[in-house]
Amino acid sequence: MLTRPRLLDAARDAIQRGSKSFAAASRLFDRTTRERVWLLYGWCRRCDDLADAQDMGGRPGDQRGAAERLATIRALTAQAFAGAETGDPAFDGFGVVARECGITPAMADDVIAGFALDAADWRPRSQTDLLRYCYHVAGAVGVMMxxxxxxxxxHDDTLDRACDLGLAFQLANIARDLDEDDAAQRCYLPIEWLVEADIPPGEHMKPHYRPALVPLVRRLCEMEKAYEASARVGAGRLTFRQRWAVLAAAGIYGAIATEVDTAGKDAWNHRIRTSALAKVWHIAHALWEAVTPPPRTSVRPALGRRELAGRAAAA
Known part of the structure; x- marks a missing residue:
């Protein structure tokens, strides 16, 4: 089995290649937390790439064989929890961080359930369905983080707030990546929303539907802001450097949602990215936020970790 330093090297490479935003924010953690975050991210990135037949979050590849790839994810994750060598640094690294921090198989199963939804060519019918998907692919990751x-x-309330940050991140991603998802024949806008806007399912990226699409995306961005505000309360309970890193990431992803909202029907003419200079600004602003008294309360959105986990179990 690879040594921990070798596993860390692989995880560091994964976060640097897979998400420049997370990579920048992760540097603000203390060393121990930073290394563990890298190991967890490496597993998430590898699972996502396996599920979508992609490389470091690029465009999804041929989706045939999705069920077999999902089975591989489940099997390798189970091996990692058992302490067995998997032959894959991302899964071996996940086994290390799971043992060090007490991550449970149930927590991992919640994330894998999101890949299962994509493998089944699932589509959200309602806003609740949308949030349940976001819970699996990002909110549950926030809990593990x-x-x-x-x-x-x-500490249920703090875990709820951590989940809320994951939900905010995923809502921003969905708003930004509508065209990329459409190219992969996926759409995470609820069917009920499309029907209300008189947009036929599968046609939402056509130029003549762009004006009707804008209010739906604004709705996504408003939801992102609500979940982000809730998460900031939880960030105030972390240590200083953890708080700084989390607030920096929240600022970067919140800015993505804001830019998508501001761009309106032109938001998908090119992929919206956060420049290096903007990242530096968000990191500096997060430092100021981290040293000032955090908000003590924030109205939590009606659907959060416990509500969505319950609905997922029922489904």
């Missing part, structure tokens, strides 16, 4: 930062798994 909180555990990696040392949050007590019994």
């Amino acid at each position: 909180a555990v990696v930062m040392g949050v007590d798994p019994a």
Whole structure:
């Protein structure tokens, strides 16, 4: 089995190639947290790439064989929890961080359930369905990230807030990546929203539907802001450097949602990215936020970790 330093090298490479935004924010953590975040990210990135037959978050490849790839993810993750060598640094690294921090198989299963939805060519019918998907692919990751930062798994409200940040990130991603998802024959806008806007399913990226699409995307961005505001309360309970890193990431992803909203029907003419200079600004602003008193309360959105997990279990 690869040594921990070798696994860290692979995880560092994965985050640098897979997400420049997360890579920038992760540098603000203390060393121990940073390394564990890298190992967790490496697993998430590898699972996502396997599920979508892609490389480091690029455009999804041939989706045939999705069920077999999902089975591979489940099998390798189970091996990692068992402490067995998988032959894949991302899964071996995940086994290390799971043992160090107390990540449970149930937490990982919640994330893998999101890949299962994509493998089944699932589409959200309602806003609740949309949020349930976001919970699996990002909110549940936020919960694991909180555990990696040392949050007590019994501290439900803080885990709820961590999940809210993941939900905010995914809502921003969906708003930004509508055209890329459409190219892969996917759409995460609820069917009910499309029907209300008189947009036929599968036609939302056609130029003549762009004006009707804009209010739906604004709705996504408003939801992102609500979940981000809730998450900022939880960030105030972390250590200083953890708080700084989380607030920097929140600022970067919140800015993506804001830019998509501001661009209106032109938001998908090119992929919206955060420049290096903008990242530096968000990191500096997050430092100021981290040293000032955090908001003590924020109205939490009606659907959060516990509500969405319950609905997922029922489904």
